[in-house]
Amino acid sequence: MSTTAPIRLGTRRSALAQAQSGHVAEALSAIAGRPVELVPIVSEGDTNRASLSEIGGTGIFANLLREALVAGKCDILVHSLKDLPTAMPPELVIAATPARVDARDVVITRDGTPLHELRTGSAIGTGAPRRIAQVRRRAPHAKVVDIRGNVDSRLARVESGDLDAVILAAAGLSRLGSESTLHREELGLAEWPTAPGQGALAVETTVDAPAELLAALAELEDEDTRLAITVERAILAGLDVGCQAPMAAHAVVSGDSVRVRAVVYEPNGEGRIGLDVTESLNRGYIRRNGSGNEANAADGADPMRTARDIGDSAAHRLLEQGAADFLPRE
Structure with a gap:
């Protein structure tokens, strides 16, 4: 080249x-x-x-x-x-x-009514199995409409009244610089974790x-982003399902530790199996060499491998709790 x-x-x-x-x-x-x-x-x-x-x-x-x-x-x-x-x-x-940018999902509505307060029978658009299960948990009285299409077409269906709400990724709206008079409800990652790698x-x-x-x-x-998504994708791989499975995983790196939240949902939203753990990434350990004058990384320290191991362990813990019963096999 x-x-x-x-x-x-x-x-x-x-x-x-x-x-x-x-x-x-x-x-x-x-x-x-x-x-x-x-x-x-x-x-x-x-x-x-x-x-x-x-x-x-x-x-x-x-x-x-x-x-x-x-x-x-x-x-x-x-x-x-x-x-x-x-x-x-x-x-x-x-x-x-x-x-990484904002990893959250947002609910888009015409009048700002929170998702859980939408009237019975409200039509909420989303095509992702994970979001469908989450909507059915948060707003069981609503009707989920399976939709595809770009961001603008989804927003237009809310504006027109065809849908009462849509669920979108905050990152996509931000990257598009989308301007709209519609209302946004940001969904917290603790209660509404998102797809591995979102944002x-x-x-x-x-x-x-x-x-x-x-x-x-x-x-x-960005090293922190790489570590976080390595954990999340290792969970997805360990569960042996595709990226459209009804599961969520979000990791946040802080110094030498990572907090991991992962949830597998029953497709109808009734059941869920989750975990919330904080683990060491093995990247902050420093030891003195023989002279005592220089600091070197500890022998064998490999934070990326540690991140994969953390994700794999999280997947095994979810499976031990019965998560396989909620997951489609590909």
Whole structure:
């Protein structure tokens, strides 16, 4: 790759995908000193309008983009991390996880009525099995409408009165800079945890990408975000389900520890199995060397491996409590 040629960034064609890719492109261009051009690619998730709960979500937004990357049609990809399968193709690598933004879900309504206070029979739009189960727990008197479509089309259905509310990701609204007269209710992560990786992006490239490109991408990396999403995705992998399962996992890194909240829901919302734990990440341990003059990281300290182990352990604990009974097998 020429050191002056544009870096080709593959992205889905949706407004949200183009917006978040644009943010990465701007930051990467400043780091690399090279232009970054967007290469629109159609994914299966953009063309298949069936319900996510029917077609499954594993790879539906990523597979065709990855094929384009491997074929050399682009140099990097930007994904919403929550859409990525946990199994990585051997020829690809997540080269950067920029700092995560707001991971919460929000309820959008016309008049600001909280979700749990919406009148009986209110129509609430969402297509994600996790959100469907959460709505059925928070507002069992409401009617869930399984919807697909971009953010603007979902907001329009509330504005028109076709729906009384929709559930959206705060991160998507923020990245789009969406302006609307509709009301927002932010849902706290303690009571309403979200999908593994929600609010985070993944910048993906090939394992044999040029060293200068990998070095530039490395400067986009946020370690706390990487550690948190590593825990969350290890939980998802340990449960052996796709990213559209009725489960939530959110991790928050603080210094050398990480707090993990994970919940698996019964699809109808009646049952739930969860955990809330705080664990050490093994990244803050420092020991003196023999001279007593220099500080070095403790031998064998690997916070990323520790993060994977924490997530795997959390998944096993959920399964021991019976979570498998609530999960579809793929």
